[in-house]
Structures are given as C-alpha cells and as structure tokens.
Amino acid sequence: MNTLFDKIWDRHVVQIVEDGPTQLYIDRLYCHEVTTPQAFDGMRERGIKPLRPAQIVCMPDHNTPTHDQDKPIEDPVSKKQVDTLAANAAEFGLAHYGMMDKRNGIIHVVGPERGLSLPGMTIVCGDSHTSTHGAVGAVAFGIGTSEVEMVMASQCILQQKPKSMRISVEGKLDRGVTAKDVALYIMSKMSTSGATGYFVEYAGSVVRDLSMEGRLTLCNLSIEMGARGGFVAPDEKTFAYLKGREHAPKGADWDKAVAYWKTLRSGDDAVFDREVVYDAADITPVVTYGTNPGMGMGICSTIPALNSVPGSGQASFLRSLNYMGFEPGEKMLGKKVDYVFCGSCTNGRIEDFRAFASIAAGRKKAPGVVCWLVPGSWMVKEQIEKEGLDKVLEAAGFEIRQPGCSACLAMNDDKIPAGCLSVSTSNRNFEGRQGPGARTVLASPLTAAAAAVTGVITDPRTLM
Amino acid sequence: MKQKFDIIQSTCVPLPLENVDTDQIIPARFLKATTRDEKFFGDNLFCDWRYKKDGQPNPEFVLNDPRYSGCILVAGKNFGSGSSREHAAWAIAGYGFRVVISSFFADIHRNNELNNFVLPVTVSEKFLSELFDCIKANPKTEVKVDVPAQTVTNLATGASEHFDLNGYKKYCLMNGLDDIDFLLESKNKIEAWEKANA
Incomplete structure (x- = not known):
C-alpha cells in the first residue's frame, strides 16, 4: 500500500x-x-x-x-x-x-x-x-x-x-x-x-x-x-x-x-508485502562457486558443506559442484583462472572499466589468462578513451573490444572453451552459459581485474 | 500451438532437479532461429543434458530412458528460472509436453508456458515428492490434470490437489484463445488511458 x-x-x-x-x-x-x-x-x-x-x-x-x-x-x-x-x-x-x-x-x-x-x-x-x-x-x-x-x-x-x-x-x-x-x-x-x-x-x-x-x-x-x-x-x-x-x-x-x-517515492506509511534489511558490514567481495547466481560466498570463505544444504537440494548442489570441478569445504582463493570477462548489461558501464583499470594500472596481465574487456555501448567505449583508460589497460596488456553482450551468453564468437574457468562480471553462471562446458565464477570488475593480473582468484582488496 | 484444454491423463517424465534454468531447457546457441519452428526447439529440448558431446543420446538422461514417456513433465522446484527466452516454452511444447508439474515456477517462464498452451501446474512439496517416488517405483504412474475442475491427481495414490489458474486464463486455455485476441478488442480503453495520461 x-x-x-x-x-x-x-x-x-x-x-x-x-x-x-x-x-x-x-x-x-x-x-x-x-x-x-x-x-x-x-x-x-x-x-x-x-x-x-x-x-x-x-x-x-x-x-x-x-x-x-x-x-x-x-x-x-x-x-x-x-x-x-x-x-x-x-x-x-x-x-x-x-x-x-x-x-x-x-x-x-x-x-x-x-x-x-x-x-x-x-x-x-x-x-x-x-x-x-x-x-x-x-x-x-x-x-x-x-x-x-x-x-x-x-x-x-x-x-x-x-x-x-x-x-x-x-x-x-x-x-x-x-x-x-x-x-x-x-x-x-x-x-x-x-x-x-x-x-x-x-x-x-x-x-x-x-x-x-x-x-x-x-x-x-x-x-x-x-x-x-x-x-x-x-x-x-x-x-x-x-x-x-x-x-x-x-x-x-x-x-x-x-x-x-520528485513525487515518486514510497510514502512514509507504505506497507510492503515483505521487508528485508541487510547490514553493509556483513558484505565482502563475493564470488560464486556453483551453477546458479545464488551460489555465492565471501571471497575469503569456503564452499559450503553438503550437510548445510537442505535434503531436496542436495542432488542439484552436488551436480553443480561436479560441473564446476569443486569440492564442498574448499577455498576459492588461489584457484587458477583461464579467462576473464569484464562487460555485459550487469557490469559494462564506465565505472566498471574505471574499477578494472584501477587494479590493472601499473601491473601486467597474467600470462596464460585470456581477457575480454567489452564495453556495454559505443558511448561507454568513447568515455573509456576520453578518460585514457584504454592507454592504462593497453600498457598492462589488455585490449578494449567493441560493444555487445559477448561472452555473457556466448551467442557471438566469444565463447569460453569447455573446462576452462572464467571469472566474469556478467550475471549468470549456469551450466554452459559462456559456452558448452565453460565454468563461470561471477564477480565484480575489481575481483575480475585481480584475477586477470594474478592468474588466480584473488581478493581485490589485497591489490588496492 | 493454440489448442484447447480439458482433461489430460498421462504418464510422466520425471526431472527431479531444482532450479532448472531456461539455459538448460534450451541453450543460447539455439536462440538464433528467426522462426517459431517448434520441432526444431523440441528436438533440442535439454540439449546439453540429452546428448553427449559427440551428438549421441546420453542414456543417463531421462528423455532417453525408454521407461518414461507421456505429455506431463514433472520437475523440481523453481523450474524455468533465469532468462526470459520463450524458446524454452516452445521447446517444451515442441517436444510434446502439454503440462509441467512443479512445486514452484519462475514468473516469466510460467507466463511463457501459458502463452504457448503448456499448462504449468503448481503443487505442494509433499505432492511433488510423493509423485517423484511413485514414478520411480512405477514409471507407468499416471497423473490426471482436470482443467475445468482445476485439480491434479496422482492416480497411483489418489492424492489430489487444487491448482491456481485465474478465470480469464482458464477460459482462454479451454477455448484456445490468446491474449492478443483480447487486447486487440480493448483499443478504446487504451486510447482513453492515453488521453487521460497525456
């Protein structure tokens, strides 16, 4: 109401x-x-x-x-x-x-x-x-x-x-x-x-x-x-x-x-069907470990144990970890990364590339990591160039591509090969989402950049 | 496509996984089609689970298990989450399913099923888990979906539940009508709204 x-x-x-x-x-x-x-x-x-x-x-x-x-x-x-x-x-x-x-x-x-x-x-x-x-x-x-x-x-x-x-x-x-x-x-x-x-x-x-x-x-x-x-x-x-x-x-x-x-705000007496409050102090950089976006954890935490999952969900949970090649109780930090994707309608805006460049500046792309930086629009790409972020990124071994949905759902030719682990700023880590057999870890542009320069899943706060 | 619903009685195909997303129902690479060819989508329903990398059927997947057949798909909770792609509903319809039973459907996919004359039937967790058990014990277990009465019955146990379906949509399903037929009739109301909100 x-x-x-x-x-x-x-x-x-x-x-x-x-x-x-x-x-x-x-x-x-x-x-x-x-x-x-x-x-x-x-x-x-x-x-x-x-x-x-x-x-x-x-x-x-x-x-x-x-x-x-x-x-x-x-x-x-x-x-x-x-x-x-x-x-x-x-x-x-x-x-x-x-x-x-x-x-x-x-x-x-x-x-x-x-x-x-x-x-x-x-x-x-x-x-x-x-x-x-x-x-x-x-x-x-x-x-x-x-x-x-x-x-x-x-x-x-x-x-x-x-x-x-x-x-x-x-x-x-x-x-x-x-x-x-x-x-x-x-x-x-x-x-x-x-x-x-x-x-x-x-x-x-x-x-x-x-x-x-x-x-x-x-x-x-x-x-x-x-x-x-x-x-x-x-x-x-x-x-x-x-x-x-x-x-x-x-x-x-x-x-x-x-x-x-200016009139578009909920009234002080507004009644919602459901209200939820979270505390910012509980939130750290998050990565996903499974095959749906709800399977996320603090980057320094460990993958949940099987017995923490309700019975009817255990088959899906195990199937998911099996697809990812992860074990319950494992850490995500330090896992080797093959691909990094920064872009999509989730994180393909100017601020996302500023964040990525802030980590990449003065560092080098890790050898062996393939990195796709895809602006969300030509307007974003122009702004990246206007701010000189392209130069910062090029110096670190990265290249800015042309805009589109790209590796978020791999309908174009930006596909993550089967078995490869991708740290992606996109929105879905479903099986095969970034290409058949591709394994996706969802993260922020800062965490993606940290993976791109270290070659492993890394807490971006250690590089800031 | 447009078909009339009354009473459907059939054996079932069980998919006891939760959070089956529309990327699994029909992977993105099949979305490049520019026509609504239900056979094409139906042939690729659950493609990456149904076929091995070499294109051969995966014998472990339920659609390739000769014990199971029928026009009712029974799936774990939160069926159809993720992408809004209606291609998922076209694939389900194209394969020949007319009803999907789950304890929970994602919103957009549920609408997409209804708009393609596939009936999503939401049942309780208890009904669903018993039904999975019955199908496992006897793959010939039948379910009756009575659209006029809005009831779903597990014929192995006799357990029956009422399911939600608003009167408007029920009328459409029973008479093979879609929403566009309705909306085109409402042009005066649309223009009146526009005039009032100009």
Whole structure:
C-alpha cells in the first residue's frame, strides 16, 4: 500500500480483467534481435501494425561480434538474425540503432544512457535483465516473445500485479566492495527463487550512496533472485544523471518532469508485502562457486558443506559442484583462472572499466589468462578513451573490444572453451552459459581485474 | 500451438532437479532461429543434458530412458528460472509436453508456458515428492490434470490437489484463445488511458 511500485503500476492500469490479470499500459518497449523475430512474424500473420511505433526502440546486441563490426558478421545464422531485426524495424517503422551506429550497444546500457528510460515509466523488453532500467526509478521487467507481440499490437500487456518487497541495505560499504558484491550477497541470502512473485524496491543508505552505474548493476540482477524487477526511487543523483541526455525532456518540460519525478517515492506509511534489511558490514567481495547466481560466498570463505544444504537440494548442489570441478569445504582463493570477462548489461558501464583499470594500472596481465574487456555501448567505449583508460589497460596488456553482450551468453564468437574457468562480471553462471562446458565464477570488475593480473582468484582488496 | 484444454491423463517424465534454468531447457546457441519452428526447439529440448558431446543420446538422461514417456513433465522446484527466452516454452511444447508439474515456477517462464498452451501446474512439496517416488517405483504412474475442475491427481495414490489458474486464463486455455485476441478488442480503453495520461 502506497509504495512507489503501487504508484507507478496503478497509474498505468488500463483495466483489471474480471477474475484475471491487469491490462497495463507500457511506455517503452525495447526490442533486440533474439526474442523478437517471431513476434514480428505474428504481427504479419495477424495483419496488424504496432499501435505506438514511436514508443519502440530496436537494437541488436546479443549476436554482435566484439571486433570488426564494420565488416559483415561472419556467422551466417547470427547475421541473419541481426539483419532480420533491421528489416523488421524498417517494415514496421521503428527506431533501429544498428551495428556501428554510435547509439548501439547492449539495450540495457543504451536505454538509460540515451535518456530513453525515465523515472515513472513502465518499460519492457524480451529479456529478463530489463529490470536494469529500474535504476532510474521505472517499473521495468522482462517478458516473453508472445508478450512482445502483445505490446507491439496494443502498447499494453496482461500481467498479474506482483507483490512488493523492500530490500534495504544499511551502513557503509567497505573499500573494495561494490554494487555487484551487494547484489551477489543478497542473492546468496535469498536464493534464486526467494523473490519470485515480487517487485523489489532497493533502499537504505548503501543504495542511496551508490552511483547510478552501481544502481543499474543492482537492479540488473533482481531477476537472479527470481524478482520480476527491482528499482530505486529517483533522487537528485538520478536527475543529475539524466539531465541533458539525448531523449530526456528539455527546458520547461524538464522542470515539469522533475517536479513529477520528485513525487515518486514510497510514502512514509507504505506497507510492503515483505521487508528485508541487510547490514553493509556483513558484505565482502563475493564470488560464486556453483551453477546458479545464488551460489555465492565471501571471497575469503569456503564452499559450503553438503550437510548445510537442505535434503531436496542436495542432488542439484552436488551436480553443480561436479560441473564446476569443486569440492564442498574448499577455498576459492588461489584457484587458477583461464579467462576473464569484464562487460555485459550487469557490469559494462564506465565505472566498471574505471574499477578494472584501477587494479590493472601499473601491473601486467597474467600470462596464460585470456581477457575480454567489452564495453556495454559505443558511448561507454568513447568515455573509456576520453578518460585514457584504454592507454592504462593497453600498457598492462589488455585490449578494449567493441560493444555487445559477448561472452555473457556466448551467442557471438566469444565463447569460453569447455573446462576452462572464467571469472566474469556478467550475471549468470549456469551450466554452459559462456559456452558448452565453460565454468563461470561471477564477480565484480575489481575481483575480475585481480584475477586477470594474478592468474588466480584473488581478493581485490589485497591489490588496492 | 493454440489448442484447447480439458482433461489430460498421462504418464510422466520425471526431472527431479531444482532450479532448472531456461539455459538448460534450451541453450543460447539455439536462440538464433528467426522462426517459431517448434520441432526444431523440441528436438533440442535439454540439449546439453540429452546428448553427449559427440551428438549421441546420453542414456543417463531421462528423455532417453525408454521407461518414461507421456505429455506431463514433472520437475523440481523453481523450474524455468533465469532468462526470459520463450524458446524454452516452445521447446517444451515442441517436444510434446502439454503440462509441467512443479512445486514452484519462475514468473516469466510460467507466463511463457501459458502463452504457448503448456499448462504449468503448481503443487505442494509433499505432492511433488510423493509423485517423484511413485514414478520411480512405477514409471507407468499416471497423473490426471482436470482443467475445468482445476485439480491434479496422482492416480497411483489418489492424492489430489487444487491448482491456481485465474478465470480469464482458464477460459482462454479451454477455448484456445490468446491474449492478443483480447487486447486487440480493448483499443478504446487504451486510447482513453492515453488521453487521460497525456
């Protein structure tokens, strides 16, 4: 009652279907190449056009190579999917930021940085990490392809209203502990299903202190604990971030918008279906040891013992450790690392590369480690160059690639080979996620950089 | 695709693992398809568990075990977590499953199943663990899913539970209608909302 989630959701209700879902108006639909071709086909089969084409923005990101983007994509199947999005966008009259367009990048990085995602909006995309956009104070969530078609057809979606949860993180983060660690910590407490059925408002002093980039990382990972989405109430930091961005309101419209955005906060009397509070003092750099993002632990801890896992979960736990090649009770520190990936919609923003460069500066990439640094967008890449971070990284033996989703899910040619251990700033450590047989350890950009320069899993605080 | 639901009675395929994510249901490399070819997705359902590296069927995986068959998949809790890919629902439908029984479904995947006329049936932990035991003891164990009555029955024990399904979606499933049919009818309401919120 009287939560920010209620305010935004209720404002967008077109109707509540009798004994059924809510018809919710959607302000913004993002389309990438993977989850939309069948939706466009459906539109053609029904003989209909998008109801509000101006509210839809398309860009390829999953299949894009991270090198030679000025040349045709080598993989014909990937090329076809990327070309199909461009053709569909043209046919249906939708904005399309294609490869090499300076506005291209991972859709969840581009939306906020172009001011396309704004406070108070409802935002959807056929992608579970759409929750990212919640960082600007929007209700943003991932949907399936049939639902993409619904939104194209009607600018609405039918959904059950989720329950509300407030997760507060209070206190002050220690040096070397980042938004990624906070998110991995929360997941390790919640499990991958603990927030299913809920929409999460992140609050507390730690969240207020996070930069916008940090908030984007935190909201991005909401889905990994099962939540439909997560958001942070907009504040002065949000307004400062959005001001002047390409699609943000300008002039008198800006003042009017900010006046409205300032009302977007949960009431002091707000009642949440569930409230959880965490203490920043309990959070250290976190790494995962298993094959779901909830299997995380403090980097200096040991992998849990089998008897600490409930009976019905033991088979999955053992299967997971067997896949990773780890034993219960083992340390993660010191494990040999083959690949390091810094990028993705989780950690592909400027602050992430600043963090990586802060560890890499004056050091050298460890021999034998392959490292892929993939900015989330061209805008991020330009900022990296503007700040001279590329030079710092090059001197340490690293190279900045071209933007895209890359090794987060290995739909392009950035695949981690079978058996290799990867320390990755991405969002999922599922079996085969980074390539068949690949073994993934999720971590922050600082921890990824520490692994890249030492060749083993290393506490980044020892290098700061 | 669009098919009408009434009463389904079938043997089951058991997958007693928790947190089965959509990357396992259909790995990302199969998402490059630009058409909704359910046979293609069905052939690659659980691909990395179902086939060995050389492409031969893995005899240890349940879909390759001739003792188990039927149009009901029974899975451990938190089924369909992770990616929103509807391809996972297409693969389940394409393989021939019409019902998935679990004690807990991830939200987006649950919607995706419903939008593809695959019925997610949420049961209690107790019902689920007993059902796994029954199937293990007798692979020919049958389950009856009665959509009009919203009940699921383990025919080996007679244990029966009510399952949630809102009236709107139940009507859609029983009549083979999808949400877009409904939304296209509501254009006046959409325009009224836009006018009020301009």
